[in-house]
Amino acid sequence: MLNRFMKKLILLHAIVLILFHGCYPVSHIIIGEKKDPINADQVKVYLDFPDEYEKIAMIEASSDFAFKDMSLEITDQRKTDKALARLKAEAASLGANGIVIQSLSNKNKLHFSLRKDDRGNLNADTRNEKQKELKAIAIFVK
Numbered sequence: 001m002l003n004r005f006m007k008k009l010i011l012l013h014a015i016v017l018i019l020f021h022g023c024y025p026v027s028h029i030i031i032g033e034k035k036d037p038i039n040a041d042q043v044k045v046y047l048d049f050p051d052e053y054e055k056i057a058m059i060e061a062s063s064d065f066a067f068k069d070m071s072l073e074i075t076d077q078r079k080t081d082k083a084l085a086r087l088k089a090e091a092a093s094l095g096a097n098g099i100v101i102q103s104l105s106n107k108n109k110l111h112f113s114l115r116k117d118d119r120g121n122l123n124a125d126t127r128n129e130k131q132k133e134l135k136a137i138a139i140f141v142k
Contacts, residue, residue, distance in 0.1 A: 035095020
């Protein structure tokens, strides 16, 4: 009985760690030289590269739920707006004053949750959620 309890406890701790540490849907790969951070409102969105620029990083962001900036977006447009805001914030943190959008895609994410019922049994629930994902190149326009 204790062994079963320990397995459930370890599984619960692993899920909590994943939720709190792996739940901010933004990432980057530095491919140039970082600059001093700027305000995200100063980051412009480009469809093509401007005449004079430096590449700073490849970045991606999604509209997935995050504890860092909680929001529950329902419409496709609001999900796209959330992913774009996160993309601009990440670019700004790297000192980029522009981003060149590379792709916009939809992805289905499976959410998994555990709950305990009145008898102490652990029950698992799953649901699918449609997310928006944006990929871009963070640039510094001269």
